[in-house]
Amino acid sequence: MLNTRLSALALLLVVGVVAAQTPARHEALFAAATAAKPQTIETLKNLVNIETGSANAEGMAAMTNYLEGELKSLGASVTRSKAAFSTENPAVGENIYGTIKGTGSKKILMIAHMDTVHVKGTLAKQPWRIATGVEKVKTPAGEVERAFERAYGPGVADAKSGVATILNTVRLLQKQGFKDFAQITMMFNTDEEIGSDGSKALIQQLASQHDVTLSYEPTSSVPVEAMILAASGSVSVTVKIKGKSAHAGAEPEKGVNALVEMSDFVLSTMGLDNKDKALRFNWTIAQSGAVFNIIPDEATITATLRYLSPVDRDEALAKLKERVTNKKLAGSEITLIVPPFRPSFIADAAGKALVTKAVEIYKEVGGSIYVVPVTGAGTDAAFAALSGKPVLEALGLPGFGYHSNVEEYADIGAIPRRLYLSSRLIMEIAQGK
Numbered sequence: 140m141l142n143t144r145l146s147a148l149a150l151l152l153v154v155g156v157v158a159a160q161t162p163a164r165h166e167a168l169f170a171a172a173t174a175a176k177p178q179t180i181e182t183l184k185n186l187v188n189i190e191t192g193s194a195n196a197e198g199m200a201a202m203t204n205y206l207e208g209e210l211k212s213l214g215a216s217v218t219r220s221k222a223a224f225s226t227e228n229p230a231v232g233e234n235i236y237g238t239i240k241g242t243g244s245k246k247i248l249m250i251a252h253m254d255t256v257h258v259k260g261t262l263a264k265q266p267w268r269i270a271t272g273v274e275k276v277k278t279p280a281g282e283v284e285r286a287f288e289r290a291y292g293p294g295v296a297d298a299k300s301g302v303a304t305i306l307n308t309v310r311l312l313q314k315q316g317f318k319d320f321a322q323i324t325m326m327f328n329t330d331e332e333i334g335s336d337g338s339k340a341l342i343q344q345l346a347s348q349h350d351v352t353l354s355y356e357p358t359s360s361v362p363v364e365a366m367i368l369a370a371s372g373s374v375s376v377t378v379k380i381k382g383k384s385a386h387a388g389a390e391p392e393k394g395v396n397a398l399v400e401m402s403d404f405v406l407s408t409m410g411l412d413n414k415d416k417a418l419r420f421n422w423t424i425a426q427s428g429a430v431f432n433i434i435p436d437e438a439t440i441t442a443t444l445r446y447l448s449p450v451d452r453d454e455a456l457a458k459l460k461e462r463v464t465n466k467k468l469a470g471s472e473i474t475l476i477v478p479p480f481r482p483s484f485i486a487d488a489a490g491k492a493l494v495t496k497a498v499e500i501y502k503e504v505g506g507s508i509y510v511v512p513v514t515g516a517g518t519d520a521a522f523a524a525l526s527g528k529p530v531l532e533a534l535g536l537p538g539f540g541y542h543s544n545v546e547e548y549a550d551i552g553a554i555p556r557r558l559y560l561s562s563r564l565i566m567e568i569a570q571g572k
């Protein structure tokens with residue numbers, strides 16, 4: 140009995156120490172964020188159950204209608220605008236944003252994309268489902284056992300979890316009676332997964348009209364949640380080669396072998412990849428030849444180029460252009476196609492301060508955020524950052540297996556702490572803290 144009392148006292152002391160180290164939590168907000176979990180899961184389910192592959196016009200229209208209803212239920216004034224036309228990456232449908240007004244002075248933009256990489260019909264094969272259990276996870280602090288609660292379905296994390304977090308953050312702030320902002324705008328675009336050509340101008344314009352942009356791509360779930368200080372810019376370049384066909388056995392010398400020119404092009408440029416400079420250059424698609432005894436007269440190759448520095452990018456592109464003129468086969472014709480590129484994102488001082496603030500806020504609810512110096516994945520945050528205003532990424536739910544039909548999930552167990560993080564950040568930003 141005494142032993143037990145002593146243990147209880149020791150435990151109290153330990154808890155006391157821990158509590159002293161944990162920053163003050165906004166208890167009412169956390170309680171409300173916890174209570175908002177079922178509704179957030181419901182929103183997420185509704186979003187997943189409307190298929191929105193980037194090319195799915197019908198699904199995108201249904202999604203825009205759904206979001207218009209959600210935005211109006213929050214009292215927002217809604218603007219829909221047809222995605223801008225692009226030959227390279229044609230977007231379908233309309234971008235949509237809703238604005239609510241408050242009584243304060245700061246303007247905050249929240250963005251997430253409604254499109255997914257999943258083609259129409261994926262949902263029927265991988266319908267919405269929830270899985271719970273316990274698993275062992277290797278973290279920087281060692282292996283830990285933890286419970287999980289996950290939602291599966293196409294695009295559930297990337298970025299439907301972000302859309303659901305945005306809508307329910309604003310709902311939560313409204314339930315708290317928080318109005319100490321001048322304006323909050325919630326913006327959803329249709330074409331992030333195909334390069335955002337149809338929405339990038341709108342994102343940059345809206346970002347320039349707000350003080351801060353918060354971007355809601357999903358964050359990693361296993362082993363740790365993260366925020367990024369920089370994200371690569373990207374462009375996929377294509378090279379088309381024209382040769383001349385000939386009988387491959389009887390008179391091959393009369394032909395110009397496009398496959399040979401293509402192979403030499405690949406080998407002579409693969410060295411552009413430079414991990415130290417965060418410049419990644421890799422050939423990923425190749426097509427040539429159709430008949431075994433004909434010298435192929437056509438070849439097409441595509442590479443993905445990721446970069447942090449625009450100077451490095453332009454140097455790499457210059458070397459590709461140089462290779463175009465230095466042909467292996469005199470008779471071949473080579474064309475290099477460089478579509479519009481996604482800029483890189485590098486957080487400025489104000490953006491870095493936002494990351495620090497988010498890390499501190501997350502500690503209030505026992506969360507921890509690992510700060511990633513740079514990621515190779517592209518983000519619309521880069522277009523927002525062109526405004527010169529601070530941008531924070533990533534505020535969606537933790538998730539896993541993005542772009543995988545089977546593996547993608549969102550960590551719905553994290554909803555209370557992520558809603559807390561998102562809404563408390565907005566409160567702090569709005570109050571100029």
Ligand SMILES: [Zn+2]
Nearest residue numbers: 297298331356
């Ligand atoms: Zn995404």
